[in-house]
Amino acid sequence: MGRYIVKRLGIGIISLFVLVTVTFFLTRLMPGSPFQSGAVSEQIVAALEEQYGLSEPLPVQYGTYLRNLLKGDLGISYQKPGVTVSDVISRAWPITAGIGLPAIVIALFLGTLMGIWQATTKHTAVRSGIFIGTVLGTAIPNFVIALVLMFLFGQTLKLFPIVGLTSPAHYVLPVISLSIYPTAVVTRMMKNAFSEEMDKEYVIMAKAKGFTKHQVTVSHILKNAWIPVLNYIGPAAAFLITGSFVIENIFTIPGLGREFVLSIGNRDYTMIMGLTIFMGMVVIVINLLTDLLCAVISPQIRRSSRI
Amino acid sequence: MKIWCQQHKLAAAGLTGLIILTAAAIIVPLCSNYSYSAQDVQIKNLPSSFAHLFGTDKFGRDIFVRVWYGTRISLMIGIGSAFINGIIGILYGGTAGFIGGRADMLLMRIADVISSIPSLLYIILITMVLGANVGSLLLGICIAGWISTARIVRGEMLRLKEMEYVMAANLSGVPKWIIFFKHLLPGTLGPVIVNITVLIPQAIFTEAFLSFVGIGIEAPMASLGTLIQDARSQMQLYPSQMVYPIFILCLLVVSISFVGADLERAAKSQRRG
Numbered sequence: 001m002g003r004y005i006v007k008r009l010g011i012g013i014i015s016l017f018v019l020v021t022v023t024f025f026l027t028r029l030m031p032g033s034p035f036q037s038g039a040v041s042e043q044i045v046a047a048l049e050e051q052y053g054l055s056e057p058l059p060v061q062y063g064t065y066l067r068n069l070l071k072g073d074l075g076i077s078y079q080k081p082g083v084t085v086s087d088v089i090s091r092a093w094p095i096t097a098g099i100g101l102p103a104i105v106i107a108l109f110l111g112t113l114m115g116i117w118q119a120t121t122k123h124t125a126v127r128s129g130i131f132i133g134t135v136l137g138t139a140i141p142n143f144v145i146a147l148v149l150m151f152l153f154g155q156t157l158k159l160f161p162i163v164g165l166t167s168p169a170h171y172v173l174p175v176i177s178l179s180i181y182p183t184a185v186v187t188r189m190m191k192n193a194f195s196e197e198m199d200k201e202y203v204i205m206a207k208a209k210g211f212t213k214h215q216v217t218v219s220h221i222l223k224n225a226w227i228p229v230l231n232y233i234g235p236a237a238a239f240l241i242t243g244s245f246v247i248e249n250i251f252t253i254p255g256l257g258r259e260f261v262l263s264i265g266n267r268d269y270t271m272i273m274g275l276t277i278f279m280g281m282v283v284i285v286i287n288l289l290t291d292l293l294c295a296v297i298s299p300q301i302r303r304s305s306r307i
Numbered sequence: 308m309k310i311w312c313q314q315h316k317l318a319a320a321g322l323t324g325l326i327i328l329t330a331a332a333i334i335v336p337l338c339s340n341y342s343y344s345a346q347d348v349q350i351k352n353l354p355s356s357f358a359h360l361f362g363t364d365k366f367g368r369d370i371f372v373r374v375w376y377g378t379r380i381s382l383m384i385g386i387g388s389a390f391i392n393g394i395i396g397i398l399y400g401g402t403a404g405f406i407g408g409r410a411d412m413l414l415m416r417i418a419d420v421i422s423s424i425p426s427l428l429y430i431i432l433i434t435m436v437l438g439a440n441v442g443s444l445l446l447g448i449c450i451a452g453w454i455s456t457a458r459i460v461r462g463e464m465l466r467l468k469e470m471e472y473v474m475a476a477n478l479s480g481v482p483k484w485i486i487f488f489k490h491l492l493p494g495t496l497g498p499v500i501v502n503i504t505v506l507i508p509q510a511i512f513t514e515a516f517l518s519f520v521g522i523g524i525e526a527p528m529a530s531l532g533t534l535i536q537d538a539r540s541q542m543q544l545y546p547s548q549m550v551y552p553i554f555i556l557c558l559l560v561v562s563i564s565f566v567g568a569d570l571e572r573a574a575k576s577q578r579r580g
Contacts, residue, residue, distance in 0.1 A: 011416065015423040022424075026432040131568075135317075139564035141512045143519055144553050147535065151542060151549075242427040246516055250539075261520055264435060276428050283425050 004295050012288045019280040024062055027269050065273075085274035088259055093278075096255035099247070100240040102175045107182030107236065112229065114183070115190020116222075119198065130187065137184025143246040146177035150250065174251045178243050182236045186229055193225035223297075230294055234287035241279050315573070321565030328559055332378040339372045352545050361551045364537055370548060373529035374555050380530045381559060383441060385511040388448045389503045395449070396456025397492065397499060403457070404464025405487055415461070418454050426451040430513065431522050439523055448510050456502050463495035501574055504567030508560045515556055531556045 118130040150173060197203065198221060206220050207213075244257035252258075256275060263271035312319040351367040353359055361370035403414040430447030437443040467473065468491070476486050517523030518532025531552045538549035 011419055015420045018420055019424045023432065026436055135564050135568050139508055139560045140557050141515055143516055144557060151546060238425045242425065245520055249520055264431065264522060280424055280428060284423050287423055
């Protein structure tokens, strides 16, 4: 078990390192300098670049960046003088999490319930209904859903507000738009896993022993069927972060996604790098944690540490 | 044929939709009188009419033609990336599974590191460096897109390697590479095809979403994403402008997903029976 943890941590750290390096070199390759917007003369641009350390050779810049990174200093925004990247991140990140977390909680709960329902119901209408629902849910892009919801409920029926995030009612539409895809995925996963487990021998054994249907479902089947869902939390987190780009754009929510898109438009190097590293790190850490959690729960994964 | 259609209602519906959409995407821009970028401010924001089947947008451009140009881009990216990812994935995963041992472990570890970084970040960075066009989107999507296919092929390869017909072929002196290409690889294709039918909608979705946010294909090129973004500013006054690209986008993605869902169901029942 210890070996597995070490191996997994190792991969995580290497991934972070690769992420930082790739992001660094790609941002430096971008055409244009961050100071070129507006009519600034060549000399001023050169002077500014010198001051920010952009005129040094690339490997030197890379080294400096890494050293600062280890100290926790992500640099200052080029476009907004005096604002550090870490400031922006710490301001925007709770907002994004505020939409992302409810979305994932809904996806896990609702998805599990619907998946079990679909697997155990005797009515084909329900089964087909949920099935078509999952296909549509996974196929229709979340920004389309967001726009449609915004149009229907925000504009025509005027039920929910659509701009900003000041009251609980503001959360409804964005969270729904974000949660539909993961819910559909979890439902499908749950249904597949549940159907497979239902036919296994230990279930028949448990029923024969006299456990109530409820006990059999929860303590026996669910524990095993839930593992793929747990595994999915990692990719789901990645999805929610990238989904936030668009949802925050549509509903004008000042979160990480919007900052990221804005900084790309502004060619704000340090901001882009800082945000990318932060988001990448969040995903890598969540993946690491869910992998470790799965290893703790399932001895099979622990044993298969060849992979 | 009829029986197949009855048994696979979803796939039949999906394929029909797909064929119609692809045909329209190819034919309409060729035959239309309007170019996708010709602006004529005098006829802006018209509703659907005989001359402009989907109406015109705020710059006076014909929406019908633009929608089909956009569908072309989506199809190119979707099918192109699925093709490239498929080939890379099959070869990479097949080799890893076939050779086994340490090479397998190394190859899979590399794949793990690449896949643990959210691919959207690469795609955005690449479009920034290489410019926002179909090529860079394809490159970005293909950097990490082959990994799921590779994993599946490797899994199947490891399973099939132990089968008796492989042992028989080996004993009778068939060279290893013939075993690989002729006997083993075709056996892995079942799950791979299902996987590819999921990759295509994902790629189309990624392109539309990036174009919508402004990072993918840029205006005035017509991508379904930019069309939706353009129409968004007119949403309150002329909601129909948004409806058409959204509808076609959904139709495209849902058709492919139907085909995929049906193949998945067929593959599963085949494995059980």
